[in-house]
Amino acid sequence: MFKTRYLITNQFTHFQRSSFSSQPFDLVVIGGGPGGYVAAIKAAQLGLKTACVEKRGTLGGTCLNVGCIPSKALLNISHKYEDAHKNFKGLGIKVDNLGVDWAQVQKKKGDIVGSLTKGIEGLFAKNKVSYYKGWGKFASKNEIAIDLNDGKKETITTKNTLIATGSEPTPFPGLDFDEKVVISSTGALALQQIPKKLVVIGGGVIGVEMASVYQRLGTEVTVVEYLDNICGAIDLEVSKAFQKILTKQGIKFLIGHKVLGGKNLGNGAEVTIEPVKGGDKITLTADHVLVSTGRRPYTQGLNAESIGVKLDNRGRIQIGHNFTTGVDGVYAIGDVVEGPMLAHKAEEEGIAVAEILTGKVGHVNYDAIPGVIYTNPEVATVGKTEEELKKAGVQYAKGSFPFLANSRAKANDEIEGFIKVLTDKKTDKLLGVHIVGPNAGEMIAEAVLGIEYGAASEDLARTCHAHPTLSEALKEACMSAHFKPIHM
Numbered sequence: 112m113f114k115t116r117y118l119i120t121n122q123f124t125h126f127q128r129s130s131f132s133s134q135p136f137d138l139v140v141i142g143g144g145p146g147g148y149v150a151a152i153k154a155a156q157l158g159l160k161t162a163c164v165e166k167r168g169t170l171g172g173t174c175l176n177v178g179c180i181p182s183k184a185l186l187n188i189s190h191k192y193e194d195a196h197k198n199f200k201g202l203g204i205k206v207d208n209l210g211v212d213w214a215q216v217q218k219k220k221g222d223i224v225g226s227l228t229k230g231i232e233g234l235f236a237k238n239k240v241s242y243y244k245g246w247g248k249f250a251s252k253n254e255i256a257i258d259l260n261d262g263k264k265e266t267i268t269t270k271n272t273l274i275a276t277g278s279e280p281t282p283f284p285g286l287d288f289d290e291k292v293v294i295s296s297t298g299a300l301a302l303q304q305i306p307k308k309l310v311v312i313g314g315g316v317i318g319v320e321m322a323s324v325y326q327r328l329g330t331e332v333t334v335v336e337y338l339d340n341i342c343g344a345i346d347l348e349v350s351k352a353f354q355k356i357l358t359k360q361g362i363k364f365l366i367g368h369k370v371l372g373g374k375n376l377g378n379g380a381e382v383t384i385e386p387v388k389g390g391d392k393i394t395l396t397a398d399h400v401l402v403s404t405g406r407r408p409y410t411q412g413l414n415a416e417s418i419g420v421k422l423d424n425r426g427r428i429q430i431g432h433n434f435t436t437g438v439d440g441v442y443a444i445g446d447v448v449e450g451p452m453l454a455h456k457a458e459e460e461g462i463a464v465a466e467i468l469t470g471k472v473g474h475v476n477y478d479a480i481p482g483v484i485y486t487n488p489e490v491a492t493v494g495k496t497e498e499e500l501k502k503a504g505v506q507y508a509k510g511s512f513p514f515l516a517n518s519r520a521k522a523n524d525e526i527e528g529f530i531k532v533l534t535d536k537k538t539d540k541l542l543g544v545h546i547v548g549p550n551a552g553e554m555i556a557e558a559v560l561g562i563e564y565g566a567a568s569e570d571l572a573r574t575c576h577a578h579p580t581l582s583e584a585l586k587e588a589c590m591s592a593h594f595k596p597i598h599m
Contacts, residue, residue, distance in 0.1 A: 134160075134268075135160075135253070135267075135268040135269055135270055136159075136160050136161060136162045136241070136267060136268070136269040136270065137154070137159035137160045137161065137269070137270050137271060137468070138150075138151070138154045138159050138160075138161045138162070138269065138270070138271045138272070138273060138465075138468060139161075139162045139163075139164065139247070139255050139267060139269040139271070139272050139273070140154075140161070140162070140163045140164070140272075140273045140275055141164050141247045141255065141272065141273070141274050141275065141276060141413065142163075142164075142165065142172065142274065142275035142276040142277055142445075143163050143164075143165030143167070143170040143171065143172060143231075143242075144171065144172020144173060144174060144175075144275060144276075144277045144445065144454070144457065145171070145172055145174050145175075145445070145454035145455070145457050145458050145461075146172075146275040146277075146444045146445035146446075146454075146457025146458055146460055146461040147163060147165070147172065147273070147275030147276075147277075147445070147457075147461065148163060148165075148170050148171065148172075148231055148234075148235070149457075149458045149461040149462060150273055150275060150444065150460075150461030150462065150464055150465050151163040151235070151240045151461075152234055152235070152238050152240060153461065153462045153465035153466070154464075154465040154468065154469075155238040155239055155240045156238055156465075157465055157466070157468075157469040157471075158469065159465070159468060159469065161239075161240050161241070162240065162241040162242070162243060162267060162269070163235065163240055163241070163242055163243070164243045164245060164246075164247030164255065164257055165242070165243070165244060165245075166244075166245060166246045166247070166260070168244050168260055169228040170228055170231040170232060170235070170242075171224075171227060171228050171231055172277050172454075173277055173278070173279075174454040175224060175227055175228060175231075176224060176228065177296070177297040177300060178296065178454075179454055180223060180224055180227060181220045181221075181223070181224055181300045182296070182300060182317075182320055182321070182324075182485070183485055184219065184220040184223050184224075185216070185220060185300065185324045186320060186323065186324055186485050186486070186487075188216055188219065188220075189323070189324045189325075189327040189328055190327065190487050192209075192211060192327060192328065193327040193328075193487075195209055196209055198524070201524075202524070211305065211328060213304060213305055217301070220300070243257050243259065243265070243267075244259065244260045244261075245257045245258050245259035245260050245261075245265075246258040246412065247413075248412055248413050248414040249272070249413060249414045249415055249417065249418050250266055250414075251418065252272070252418045252419075252438055252439065252440060252441060253268055253269055253270070253440065254266055254267070254268055254269075255267050255268075255269060255272065269440075270440060271440045271441070271442065271468055272440065272441050272442070273442045273443070273444065273461070273464055274410075274413065274415065274420075274428060274436075274441070274442065274443040274444075274447060275443070275444050275445050275447070275457065275461065276408075276409050276410060276413065276445075276447055277408075277409050277445060277446045277447065277457075278406040278407060278408055278409050278446035278447070278452055279406060279407060279409045280295035280296060280297070280402065280403075280405075280406055280407075281402075281404055281405045281406055281407045282402065283312060283370065283373075283402045283404055285372050285373060286312075286372075286373045286375070286380075286382075286400060286402055287375075288402070289375065292375045292376070292377065292378075292379065292380050292398075292399055292400065293373070293375050293380060293399075293400050293402065294399050294400070294401050294402070295401070295402060295403075296317050296321065296401070296403060298399075298401075299321045299324075299399075299401050300321075302399065305325065305328045305329065305330060306325065306330050306397070306398035306399050307330065307331065307398055308330065308331045308332075308333075308396065308397040308398050309322070309325050309330050309331070309332045309333070309397055309398065309399050309400075309401060310332075310333050310335065310380070310382050310395050310397040310399075310400045310401070311332065311333070311334045311335065311400075311401045311403060312335050312370055312382070312400065312401065312402050312403065312404055313334075313335075313336065313402065313403040313404040313405070314334045314335070314336030314338070314341035314342065314364065314366070315341070315342055315343070315403060315404075315405065316342060316482075316484050317403040318334055318336075318341075318401065318403035319334065319341060319342065319357065319362075319484060319486060320484065320485055320486060321401055321403065322334050322357075322362050322401075323357070323360075323362070323486045323487070326360060326361050326362050327360075331363075332361075332362050332363065333362075333363045333364075333365060333395060333397070334362060334363065334364050334365070335365045335368050335370060335382070335384055335395075336364065336365070336366050336367070336368065337367070337368065337369050337370075337387060338366070338367070339366055339367050340354065340366065341353065341354050341357075341364065341366070342484065342490070344482075345482070345484075345490065345492055345496065345545070346492060346496040346497055346498070346531065346543070346545040347496070347497070347498055348497065348531065348545075349490060349492070349531065349545045349546075349547050352528065352529070352547055353484075353486075353490055353547050354366075356488065356527055356528070356547070357486065365384065365393075367386055367387045367388065368384045368385065368386055368387060368393075369384060369385060369386075369387050370382060370383070370384050371383045371384060371385060371392065373400060375400075379396060379397060379398050379399075380396070380397055380398075380399065380400045381394055381395070381396050382394070382395045382396075382397070382400055383395075406446065406452055407425070407426055408422075408425070408426045408427050408428070408446055408447040408448075409446070409447065410422065410426065410428065410447055415428070415436075415441075418438055418441070419436075419437065419438045420436045420437070420438055420441060420443075421436070421437065423449075427447060427448055427449055428443040428447045428448050430442075430443050430448050430449075433463075433464075433467050433473065434448070434460060434463070434464050434467070442464050444457055444460035444461055444464060445457030445460060445461070448460075450477065451480060451482065453480065453482065455480070455481075456475075456477075456480050459475045459480075460475055463475050476562075476563055478494060478495075478562060479493060479494070479559050479562045479563040480493070481493040481555045481556070481558075481559050483551065483552040483555065485552060487549075488525065488527050488528045488547055488548045488549050488551065489546075489547075489548070489549070489550065489551035489552045490545075490546065490547045490551055491545075491546045491551035491552050491554065491555035492543070492544070492545045492546070492555070493543065493544055493555055493558050493559050493562055494533070494541065494542050494543030494544060494558075494562050495533060495542045495543040496533075496543060496545070497509065497531075497533060497543075499543075500533060500542060500543070505535070505542070506535070506536040506537065507533050507534060507535060507536050507542060508533070508534045508535075508536045508539070508568075508592050508593075509531065509532070509533055509534075509592060510531075510532045510534075510568065510588050510589060510590070510591030510592025510593070510596070511529050511530060511531045511532070511588055511591055512529060512530050512584050512585075512587040512588040512590075512591055512596055512598075512599060513526075513528070513529040513584075513599070514526050514527065514528050514529060514530075514548045514549065514581070514584055516584075516587075516598050516599045517579075517581060517583060517584045517587075517598075518578070518579040518583075519579040519580050519581050519583070520548070520549060520581055520584070522579065523549065525548070525549035527547075527548065528546070528547040528548030528549070528551075529546075529547065529548065529584075529588075530544070530545070530546045530548065530554075530584050530585050530587075530588040531543075531544070531545040531546075531588065532544050532558075532568055532585075532588045532589050532591070532592040533545075533592070534567070534568045534592045534593070538567065539567035539568055539569055539592075539593060540565060540566070540567055541558065541561045541562050541565075541566055541567065541568055541571070542562075544558035544561075544562070544585070544588075546558075546585075548581070548584070549581055550581050554581060554582055554584075554585055557571065557582065557585060558571075558585065567593070568589040568590075568592040568593045569589070569593045571585065571586060571589040572586055572589040572590040572592075572593050574586065587599065
């Protein structure tokens with residue numbers, strides 16, 4: 112799923128390359144994405160002589176450059192356009208000659224990305240992190256050979272190395288990415304014009320976010336999903352409600368269908384599908400096919416296996432306690448290791464490694480990692496789903512509250528969705544919170560905090576929430592789980 116956070120500084124873009132390469136670094140981070148750059152900054156703040164090697168030439172990784180941030184920019188812009196197009200009249204706001212200047216949209220997206228990448232370079236300079244623009248690989252476990260982007264080569268020595276090289280889109284057999292007709296999420300963010308028809312293979316987070324962007328702008332969008340529900344990892348009740356909302360908005364879903372093959376026709380594409388449970392084949396045509404069937408770890412060219420780093424059967428780096436790879440002084444975090452491919456998960460792991468290297472107790476609570484889908488309405492989750500609790504045989508209680516009964520949601524005319532709270536039936540401890548509704552991505556933070564500190568639903572229910580706010584719906588859902596809500 113795409114998301115992260117960034118601290119914006121001024122436009123100070125100075126960076127340094129080490130002028131004393133003979134002296135070893137305490138830590139070299141390979142990869143300047145959310146996990147890598149955060150780890151580098153934290154390590155430097157804790158007193159370690161730190162370097163970061165990033166081949167892209169700009170910091171922030173996939174998330175900032177071609178993922179989380181540009182996609183959220185397009186989601187925000189397309190939502191404002193759709194709101195003006197469909198809802199302003201009912202609010203008494205008159206808008207004439209409404210249209211989309213796609214070139215300006217792309218420019219705005221680029222400006223946002225550019226300002227943030229420069230901000231991270233400024234943070235590196237502020238914290239004295241040496242920044243190498245180039246391809247880093249292991250010459251030995253304590254030596255990193257760098258093919259610099261300016262054509263030069265350099266080798267630096269280090270006591271510790273952190274692998275944080277992220278992930279890349281998983282291709283679909285027979286539909287090779289050309290980023291013009293058959294596109295990954297990267298290509299979907301940079302189309303030269305708004306397509307008339309778009310087929311999306313994969314109804315996961317990336318698929319539904321990009322489907323939402325283009326549907327709002329007038330594209331006929333069809334999402335093909337192998338499973339019986341979209342965004343398969345989320346709570347099933349939430350998934351079904353979410354799909355119903357997106358269908359009402361105009362996205363067509365072909366659920367329980369498998370892709371048999373496809374053709375890139377140069378000026379468009381064909382995709383042949385059939386129901387998983389059997390049935391007639393269907394051929395879909397579109398201007399573009401977005402393949403969003405997942406991402407895979409990116410470890411090519413690191414030469415990590417030559418020093419003893421081992422990969423599992425999915426290409427992920429195997430790690431043990433404290434993110435160790437089994438090779439002394441070599442660590443790994445983020446998308447290249449097991450766990451959800453989330454920018455904020457990688458950030459927390461990066462901070463933990465920096466703390467471990469300086470004798471502190473680095474800690475990541477994987478039961479308190481939120482997930483957010485930035486559509487409208489948003490979906491946000493943390494903790495266990497109802498299906499997971501049933502499978503584990505956990506006795507649980509459930510409470511829910513609809514935004515239809517929330518006064519702020521009514522005033523904002525954003526009444527679709529609900530909040531669902533799952534608790535331990537005996538202790539009332541929060542086990543999972545699932546939201547489909549307005550500003551879900553912001554509201555989930557309260558639930559994350561509750562789970563992190565072992566709160567009960569009664570704790571949140573007895574906490575005063577400002578009125579009128581959307582967060583009162585979470586209070587009421589917790590009241591529902593503990594006893595009874597007031598406003599329903």
